[in-house]
Amino acid sequence: MGRAIKSVEILILVDGHVAMGTLLGEAGFSALVDVIYDDESKFRLLFDTGSDTPALQHNLGILEEDLDSIDILVLSHGHWDHVGGVMDVLAEVDKKIPVLCHPHALAQKIFVREDDTIPIGIQDFFEKDDLEKMTDLILSRDPYQISEGIWSTGEVPRTNEFEKLTGKLLDVVTEIEGETHPDKLLDDLSLVFQLKDENIVILAGCCHAGIVNTANHASTITGSSSIVGIVGGLHLNNASAERMKYTLDTLVGYPLTLVAPCHCTGLRGKAAFMNTFGDTFLHVGVGSKITFPVS
Numbered sequence: 421m422g423r424a425i426k427s428v429e430i431l432i433l434v435d436g437h438v439a440m441g442t443l444l445g446e447a448g449f450s451a452l453v454d455v456i457y458d459d460e461s462k463f464r465l466l467f468d469t470g471s472d473t474p475a476l477q478h479n480l481g482i483l484e485e486d487l488d489s490i491d492i493l494v495l496s497h498g499h500w501d502h503v504g505g506v507m508d509v510l511a512e513v514d515k516k517i518p519v520l521c522h523p524h525a526l527a528q529k530i531f532v533r534e535d536d537t538i539p540i541g542i543q544d545f546f547e548k549d550d551l552e553k554m555t556d557l558i559l560s561r562d563p564y565q566i567s568e569g570i571w572s573t574g575e576v577p578r579t580n581e582f583e584k585l586t587g588k589l590l591d592v593v594t595e596i597e598g599e600t601h602p603d604k605l606l607d608d609l610s611l612v613f614q615l616k617d618e619n620i621v622i623l624a625g626c627c628h629a630g631i632v633n634t635a636n637h638a639s640t641i642t643g644s645s646s647i648v649g650i651v652g653g654l655h656l657n658n659a660s661a662e663r664m665k666y667t668l669d670t671l672v673g674y675p676l677t678l679v680a681p682c683h684c685t686g687l688r689g690k691a692a693f694m695n696t697f698g699d700t701f702l703h704v705g706v707g708s709k710i711t712f713p714v715s
Contacts, residue, residue, distance in 0.1 A: 530594070582663045615712065
């Protein structure tokens with residue numbers, strides 16, 4: 421038999437909320453994940469990089485962490501606040517590491533207003549060719565097994581009527597194979613960890629596909645519906661009351677022991693989770709370390 425996950429440790433490096441000390445906040449997201457296996461071996465990954473502000477490098481220094489030991493960089497999607505630091509990270513890491521993302525994460529993304537257009541994708545930071553020169557690029561629409569017990573979701577099937585793109589996201593277009601389309605954010609993916617006891621932890625970047633859809637997909641990938649942890653951005657900042665109720669009513673059906681929504685979840689979303697989950701809710705930010713051990 422192969423090795424199995426004994427614990428998952430998630431350290432938030434970039435977020436809009438600072439949990440401690442002289443760390444810096446920014447409007448992006450990044451998390452450093454350490455997976456410890458039952459044979460005491462380890463796997464380390466970086467999930468997103470935040471934008472191109474000094475926050476990531478500053479926080480790494482304050483937290484006395486470095487990125488030389490990461491085994492892979494995973495990008496949740498192609499928005500500026502998740503990919504802006506990619507080239508700086510790759511330049512810092514003293515080895516060639518793979519980068520995993522959906523193909524559309526590397527497409528141009530543009531916010532369109534009546535009198536203006538604003539680039540919100542990779543185009544202000546790097547091009548696909550730049551990335552290919554510095555890394556082993558893994559592009560996958562499907563679930564991808566990163567290591568034992570670790571998957572990216574790939575495209576998340578959107579099977580309910582509640583979790584739809586809303587607000588400014590409806591004004592974003594993307595360029596795919598030379599043609600411009602409304603951006604459905606098919607590149608949105610999350611990470612799924614299956615511990616030795618079959619329990620599941622989900623780490624989301626923005627969860628544009630919806631956390632209910634993502635949880636359903638995680639169960640399909642792993643064959644387990646024992647979801648005990650959800651961490652990351654859930655993009656509920658402008659969710660309707662109907663969507664919020666549907667989300668919470670569904671999630672309480674899982675055996676969650678810890679929920680730590682942050683980033684784009686928004687104040688209303690965090691408050692709703694806190695009121696619903698009580699002591700299971702954890703208010704997190706830059707510097708927070710969340711550990712999920714085998715039960």
